[in-house]
Amino acid sequence: MCFFDQTRWNCGYWRWGHFREQCNKEYRTGETCGLKFVYNTISEPEDCKLCKDIEKKRRKYNKLHSDITRWSRETNRSASIEKAHRDLIEVQQAIDNMTLQHQTRAWGTV
Numbered sequence: 729m730c731f732f733d734q735t736r737w738n739c740g741y742w743r744w745g746h747f748r749e750q751c752n753k754e755y756r757t758g759e760t761c762g763l764k765f766v767y768n769t770i771s772e773p774e775d776c777k778l779c780k781d782i783e784k785k786r787r788k789y790n791k792l793h794s795d796i797t798r799w800s801r802e803t804n805r806s807a808s809i810e811k812a813h814r815d816l817i818e819v820q821q822a823i824d825n826m827t828l829q830h831q832t833r834a835w836g837t838v
Contacts, residue, residue: 730747730749730750730751730762730763730764730765731747731748731749731750731751731764731765731766731767732744732745732746732747732748732764732765732766732767733745733746733748733766733767733768733769733770734766734767734768734769734770735769735770735772736769736770736771736772737772737774737775737776737779738771738772738773738774738775739775739776739779739830739834740834741775741776741778741779741830741833741834742833742834744764745770748767748768749767751763776830778826778829778830779830781826782823782826782827782830785819785822785823785826786823788819789816789819789820789823792812792815792816792819793816795808795812796809796812796813796816799812
């Protein structure tokens with residue numbers, strides 16, 4: 729039952745911060761017992777880095793989608809369209825993984 733700071737962002741994501749106080753169950757200096765309790769919560773007004781990264785991936789996804797739409801009206805772009813389709817799938821998988829990671833950490837559920 730050692731105490732740590734906690735940082736919580738506007739989106740609900742959180743992380744452990746600095747060690748603040750040792751409990752009486754652990755007698756060794758500098759060691760923790762393994763149980764973490766919140767000593768102080770630091771609220772951050774903006775979204776977390778993971779949210780910002782998800783938003784970047786969404787912008788990339790939208791750009792690829794618009795490129796495919798534009799290229800499909802042109803001729804001799806089949807190779808570019810195929811590569812963009814592969815990239816589109818990879819970006820969507822990355823978005824899904826990051827969203828799952830965020831939901832698991834932010835709200836404790838999947």
